[in-house]
Amino acid sequence: MKKKRVNPHRRPATLADVQKAKKTxxxxxxxxxxxxxxxxxxxxxxxxxxxLRRVWDEVNYLADSVSKGYVSIADLEKELEDYGITLR
Incomplete structure (x- = not known):
């Protein structure tokens, strides 16, 4: 008896597939x-x-500050909440 072929479109997603989809x-x-x-x-x-260029440069500066640990996202969210802007 022959072994049944598995449809390649029905293969289960791997962890790498899930992570790639999440990143995308x-x-x-x-x-x-x-x-x-x-x-x-x-x-x-x-x-x-x-x-617009000035705003973009400032956004990049803040992103760099976050990645270096000088400021946290929670700090930025708190400051915006003080101005009545809630992101969550």
Whole structure:
């Protein structure tokens, strides 16, 4: 009796597959959020190239500060909550 062939489309997802899908979804979510945020600054607040560039540079500076441990995301969220902006 022959062994049944397994349909390659029905193979179970490995941990690597799940992690890759998670990373892809995270990247897409961040890209979408940035596109919305910077489009609102451009279209609704009238930011031109110079001001958008300045904001982008400051965002990168804060991201670098977080990665180096100078500031935490919780600190940034708390400061925004003080201004009435709740992210969660």
């Amino acid at each position: 979804a995270q990247n897409e979510a961040v890209t979408t959020a940035w596109a919305i945020f910077f489009s609102a600054l451009r279209d609704k607040e009238g930011f031109g190239y110079t001001r």
